[in-house]
Amino acid sequence: xxxxxxxxxxxLTQNPVLVQVLGMCSTLAITxxxxxxxxxxxxxxxxxxxxxxxxxxIRKIVPDKIRIAMxxxxxxxxxxxxxxxxxxxxxxxxxxxxxxxxxxxVNCIILGRAxxxxxxxxxxxxxxxxxxxxxxxxxxLLAMCIIREFLGKGSFGGGLLNGGAGIQIFPADYGVGxxxxxxxxxxxxxxxxxxxxxxxxxNKK
Amino acid sequence: xxxxxNLKLIATSNPHIRNxxxxxxxxLDVIIAMIPALVxxxxxxxxxxxxxxxxxxxxxxVFEALYRILMKKPQSVDDLSAVVTGMLLAFVxxxxxxxxxxxxxxxxxxxxxxxxxxxxxxxxxxxxxxxxAFLLGSYAxxxxxxxxxxxxxxxIFGGTVDVxxxxxxxAYLKTGNMDGLKEIYSVGDMFLGKSGGSLGEVxxxxxxxxxxxxxWRKVISWHTPVAYIATVAVLTLLFxxxxxGVDFMLYSIFGGGLFLGAFFMATDYASSPITKKxxxxxxxxxxxxTVFIRYFGSYNEGVCYSIMVMNCCTALIxxxxxxxxxGVVKSDKKGAAK
Numbered sequence: 001x002x003x004x005x006x007x008x009x010x011x012l013t014q015n016p017v018l019v020q021v022l023g024m025c026s027t028l029a030i031t032x033x034x035x036x037x038x039x040x041x042x043x044x045x046x047x048x049x050x051x052x053x054x055x056x057x058i059r060k061i062v063p064d065k066i067r068i069a070m071x072x073x074x075x076x077x078x079x080x081x082x083x084x085x086x087x088x089x090x091x092x093x094x095x096x097x098x099x100x101x102x103x104x105x106v107n108c109i110i111l112g113r114a115x116x117x118x119x120x121x122x123x124x125x126x127x128x129x130x131x132x133x134x135x136x137x138x139x140x141l142l143a144m145c146i147i148r149e150f151l152g153k154g155s156f157g158g159g160l161l162n163g164g165a166g167i168q169i170f171p172a173d174y175g176v177g178x179x180x181x182x183x184x185x186x187x188x189x190x191x192x193x194x195x196x197x198x199x200x201x202x203n204k205k
Numbered sequence: 206x207x208x209x210x211n212l213k214l215i216a217t218s219n220p221h222i223r224n225x226x227x228x229x230x231x232x233l234d235v236i237i238a239m240i241p242a243l244v245x246x247x248x249x250x251x252x253x254x255x256x257x258x259x260x261x262x263x264x265x266x267v268f269e270a271l272y273r274i275l276m277k278k279p280q281s282v283d284d285l286s287a288v289v290t291g292m293l294l295a296f297v298x299x300x301x302x303x304x305x306x307x308x309x310x311x312x313x314x315x316x317x318x319x320x321x322x323x324x325x326x327x328x329x330x331x332x333x334x335x336x337x338a339f340l341l342g343s344y345a346x347x348x349x350x351x352x353x354x355x356x357x358x359x360x361i362f363g364g365t366v367d368v369x370x371x372x373x374x375x376a377y378l379k380t381g382n383m384d385g386l387k388e389i390y391s392v393g394d395m396f397l398g399k400s401g402g403s404l405g406e407v408x409x410x411x412x413x414x415x416x417x418x419x420x421w422r423k424v425i426s427w428h429t430p431v432a433y434i435a436t437v438a439v440l441t442l443l444f445x446x447x448x449x450g451v452d453f454m455l456y457s458i459f460g461g462g463l464f465l466g467a468f469f470m471a472t473d474y475a476s477s478p479i480t481k482k483x484x485x486x487x488x489x490x491x492x493x494x495t496v497f498i499r500y501f502g503s504y505n506e507g508v509c510y511s512i513m514v515m516n517c518c519t520a521l522i523x524x525x526x527x528x529x530x531x532g533v534v535k536s537d538k539k540g541a542a543k
Contacts, residue, residue, distance in 0.1 A: 176309060178342035
């Protein structure tokens with residue numbers, strides 16, 4: 001077990017979004033305002049960490065043939081908890097994320113980490129894997145939110161700062177509106193993936 | 206007698222047939238071919254048209270040069286392809302487009318569509334059209350507000366410079382209001398370019414002059430533009446939305462950016478098929494999509510998107526339309542392919 005290596009993998013070399021290309025649906029759909037990205041990232045990080053720990057703990061008593069079904073049951077349990085907590089304490093976030101909170105159940109990052117990591121590793125390692133992969137996911141979401149919000153609407157911190165409107169940096173009329181549309185999500189993500197691959201390949205040399 | 210001993214023979218690998226054509230000379234021909242349309246735009250829309258085109262060209266050239274310098278790649282500005290992209294992008298924008306908007310379009314066209322994919326010849330989609338689509342998606346209002354050029358009103362002819370927002374002929378065609386359209390513009394007006402529209406697309410005549418020049422210089426072959434325009438003509442002749450087929454057809458092919466698209470956009474080397482047969486299929490596809498979008502889509506104009514869709518099909522067309530290799534008997538094709 002090597003926490004430093006896991007940290008580097010989660011954030012950079014095995015980044016769930018930019019390298020493993022998992023969890024595309026939420027990454028593309030909800031990264032329109034800073035608040036959304038932060039909320040989604042934190043929710044996924046919590047669920048990922050908890051489900052990683054539980055799956056790692058029960059890995060020896062789960063038969064191989066029904067493991068996927070077991071993973072889903074565990075994940076769905078935590079997602080339901082987080083969903084209800086959000087509805088109770090942060091209704092604004094719950095409303096703006098909408099169906100994407102229940103959809104975390106089928107988020108490939110969580111199932112992917114369960115299958116690839118926590119099913120084969122100890123509880124402590126799985127715990128840190130969940131945290132670091134979650135942070136890696138959150139950072140990419142935040143980067144996408146900031147880029148799309150700033151270039152698309154000219155604002156920063158939408159949904160959170162300045163009473164929800166965000167801080168206007170330049171007039172919204174000048175914003176490149178396309179980036180706030182779904183197309184803009186694909187474009188931004190493509191640019192980020194390209195940048196990441198470029199940086200990684202440069203590092204290898 | 207030939208002095209065989211001192212004859213300098215150079216052994217090289219193919220290609221052996223060479224000519225003096227360079228990217229630069231081809232691009233220069235394209236620029237020359239666009240001059241008539243540019244002159245007409247200046248006559249119609251005033252000096253603003255020239256400023257817009259100039260800013261767009263400068264933007265493209267600067268972005269390309271900067272990218273090549275920052276990425277430490279060989280400089281490619283002198284092949285003039287960025288100038289062509291800049292001119293084409295200005296041509297497909299309304300004359301009232303803000304200068305900063307056109308620069309954003311330049312950035313998208315040159316950096317994202319062209320350079321990130323590897324520079325000239327490696328873009329899978331026409332950069333100028335992608336730039337326009339990007340602007341249309343971002344500033345839909347500004348990109349669809351047209352002015353009525355009506356030549357006799359232009360400053361050069363002693364008219365006022367007042368900009369009147371006007372519906373383009375395509376908007377009339379969309380709703381099938383042929384009587385309304387005929388009241389404003391005759392077919393001759395449309396052909397000469399007295400109707401509203403994007404900066405460089407209004408005059409079918411000027412674009413035709415440029416297109417014929419390109420054909421004469423063998424920069425483009427006739428296959429794509431002819432297949433494209435003919436498909437649109439046949440479809441609109443057979444299925445007019447209103448009025449007689451011939452009228453509707455003439456207004457349809459002279460209106461909008463069809464000639465600009467057919468001669469200057471769809472013939473882009475990098476994003477169109479290589480074989481003649483492929484170019485015919487490609488042209489027909491462009492024509493079909495243009496008519497479909499004009500008839501059933503939510504936009505009035507379909508040229509931009511139809512060419513972009515067919516750009517994406519180019520690799521597929523090239524894959525299925527392969528010329529028979531020299532020396533291979535047709536029935537033997539399968540055996541040879543193995």
